[in-house]
Each structure stands twice: as structure tokens, then as C-alpha cells.
Amino acid sequence: MNAVGIDVSKGKSTVTIRRPGDEVILPPCDIRHTRSAIDALISEIKSLNGETKVCMECTGRYYEPMATWLTDAGIFVSTVNPILIKAYSDDDSLRAPKTDKADSKKIAKYTLDRWAKLKQYGRMDEIRNQLKTMNRQFGFYMDQKTSMKNNLIALLDQTFPGANDFFDSPARSDGSQKWVDFVYTYWHVDCVTGKTLDAFTDHYHKWCSRKGYNFSSAKAKAIYDVSKELIAVFPKDDVTKMIVHQAVHLLNAASKNVEMLRAKMDESASKLPEYPIVMNMNGVGSTLGPQLMAEIGDVMRFEKRGSLTAFAGVDPGKNESGQYVQKSVRTSKK
Helix, strand or coil: CCCEEEEEECCCCEEEECCCCCCEEEEEEECCCCCHHHHHHHHHHCCCCEEEEEECCCCCCCCHHHHHHHHCCCCEEEECCCHHHHCCCCCHHHHCCCCCHHHHHHHHHHHHHHHHHHHCCHHHHHHHHHHHHHHHHHHHHHHHHHHHHHHHHHHHHHHHHCHCCCCCCEEEECCCHHHHHHHHHHHCCCCHCCHHHHHHHHHHHHHHHHCCCCCHHHHHHCCCHCCCCCCCCCCHHHHHHHHHHHHHHHHHHHHHHHHHHHHHHHHHHHCCCCCCHCCCCCCCCCCHHHHHHHHHCHHHCCCCCHHHHHHHCEEEEECEEEEECCCCCEEECC
16 A cells, blocks of 8 residues: 655645555655656656555645646546545644645555545546636626626716616627617717617617617617607717727627636536536526536535535534533534
């Protein structure tokens, strides 16, 4: 049994190799995250006699390159929650030094003690990591989209108040929306009121045909009637047009990124074995399902509902000692 404990950090890792009986094959040493250094480590691991398992903490994103390189080389790799390593004590000492060398030795000892229970890092874990990254990017671009939308509405309050409420059509697959496309063409109230009703209706009809939207003469008249009562703060000039067009371009870019990520997340999530289970949950759709899978991970690893509740950290805690039993205990938040 060869236990390889790796304490991963940014740019380098500290590696220790141990065997049962406190036999140290490789004392703690630093391995840079370069091709030559990793290839040398892989060669050394493969030269060991007996069965070998590598263990490391899944800390942030730093562990992923090392886990991927070693797995692709055909080496058994297991990634564990850092809390488990922190709670593990490999000796009876009350002192707990916190160094990279001490951590790598501790992880190697943990590997020996949990030898049979270690789960192998595999291709599905890489997909889940990608899915989690995409979900974080999805949230980032959603915030950007909301910010850009609010910015555009604030500008329209100065040029075409209420234009964002003319349509409630859902967004298209590319993220575009009818009201956004409308204000790009009719960016100022005078773009509507500067024409006669018939001229605007005809222009609006051609715009709907060109953009692929449904046309309604009644809607055109309603927009025209409302626009006649509106007051614009900014003048109808090239500067105002530029400001509104820039805001529309930024909003459309954020919307496009959101929809691209939404589709790619669903595509990646469909490759995971738990996809049909999650998608069959009540209230879960093509957006929420991949998000749940991204943040929860493999839902099939939970034995029962309570296990998932405990993972979320909303399970009630317990506080008992002797005859004392606390009746109301805060949630674990663990």
C-alpha cells in the first residue's frame, strides 16, 4: 500500500509518500505545477511496488489540474473535503502545526486509514466541476444583465419614458427581447411622434416583419397615443442616440451570454447519471435542474432526504449531555 498525500496550493504542491508502519518512501517535497515536474512525479509513483492511491483536498480550484494530470496518467486519485482532513488526527499530539509539509504527511496517513473508503476522481467529476464553473458564470452574467437592464430603463426615462412596458414578450433563445429591439430603433419619443399615425404604423409594420415579430395595428395605435403624452428630457440628437444604442448593445451582449450558458449547462448536465432524477423533481426545469446539480454534485450519493437536508446545512442540531437535552437547537449550517 503506497499512500501519496498531496497538499495542493497555487502553482505548487507538497507531496509525501507513506506506507503502513510509518514507513516514509518520499519525505515532503515541493512539486511545481509544470509538465516536467509532474511527469517526474508520475514516473516516481508508477515505479512503486504494490497498490498506490493518491489523495488530496478539493480546495478551491487549485487541486483540479493535479487531479486531472494524475488521473489521465492512469493513477488512482481521490479528492476529499478539507473539513475531513482538518478533523482527522494522525497522532496523539495536542500540537497541530499548520504547514504544507505537515499537511501532506497528514493526508498520506489519512489515505492509509481510509484506504478502502476512498472514491476515485473520474471524468464525471470533471463535468461537475465545469458545470459548477458555468453556474458561477451564469450568476455573474445574470447580475450583469440585471444591471444593464436597469441602466437602459433609467436612460429611457430621459428619452422615452415607459417604452420598456410596451411589450411583455418572453426572451428569444438568443436572449433578445422585443422591447429592447424596439427602443434600439425608436430610441426617442420623437421617433414615434415625429411621424403621422399612418406613417408610424407602416414603419412599425415593416420593423416587425424585418425582426420577425407579430404585428398589430391596434398595438401601433396604442403606442402612438401613449407617446404623444410623453415628455423627453434629453434632446433627439446623435449624442442621445449613441448613449441609448450603447446601453442596448451591452444588454444584448449580457443576455446572449446568459442564454448560451443556460443551454450549455443543460447540455453538460444531461451527460451526468443523476440528470433524470433531478429533472423529475417537482418545480425543476431546464435552468434550475443544472444549477442544483452544479452546487449539490452527485445527488445519488445521498441515502435519504435527510442526508440532502444535512448537506444544505438546514438540519436541526443536537445538544445532549447526561440528563440534559436541549429542546431547541439552531440549524447546523455545516
